Amino acid sequence: NAGVMQNPRHLVRRRGQEARLRCSPMKGHSHVYWYRQLPEEGLKFMVYLQKENIIDESGMPKERFSAEFPKEGPSILRIQQVVRGDSAAYFCASSKRGSETQYFGPGTRLLVL
Amino acid sequence: KQEVTQIPAALSVPEGENLVLNCSFTDSAIYNLQWFRQDPGKGLTSLLLIQSSQREQTSGRLNASLDKSSGRSTLYIAASQPGDSATYLCAVRGVAGGTSYGKLTFGQGTILTVHP
DSSP: OOEEEEOOOOOETTTTEEEEEEOOOOTOOEEEEEEOOTTSOEEEEEEEEEEEEHHHHHEEOOOEEEEEEEESEEEEEESOOGGGGGEEEEEEESSSSSTSSEEEEOOOOEEEE | OOOOEEEEEEEEEEEEOEEEEEEEOOOOOEEEEEEEEEEEESSEEEEEEETTTTTTTTTEEEEEEETTTTTTEEEEEEEEOOOGOOEEEEEEEETTTTTTTTEEOOOOOOOEEEEO
């Protein structure tokens, strides 16, 4: 059973471009969570999704950030008009149900030039 | 709002020592607490998960305890090895019906270095 997959592992963008980060949960998992780890800071929750639903987006910045988890395909975290402060490691986790253990992917390291 | 604090921020020990990492949280209404390990540039590996009704969990040389009423957890590592060098993260999950249900709130981590 493959673990949580994230791609790309590394992403370089120039200021103003868009970044799309993908997360494929473990097989049988229908709950996805996104976390961000800024340099020298801890992991911070961003958003919690189920298939086609956003359950909790209390950690998402109000502008430029959006997330989806469609019925088919991976979950996508989208950052529009990236700025240098968006440079961070973005981790995705998945679980079978909201109450169960979250398994983390290897992360996507975003660098904004 | 749940806040998680880990002490110490960094720890350097010689190989073979037993050591304790500390984690405290401000809201005792938690569903569970989890300890993770993170190697540089890598993802998170789950080490131990303690449900709110449990007092401790053990896996090999690792033992984690939970005192929910006082808002504390400790991770005990016995006979440390250089391969244990990593950042150790503590995370709590809120209870169902609460505002933090489902999401994990992380501490800042303890950077552990075990030197030969």
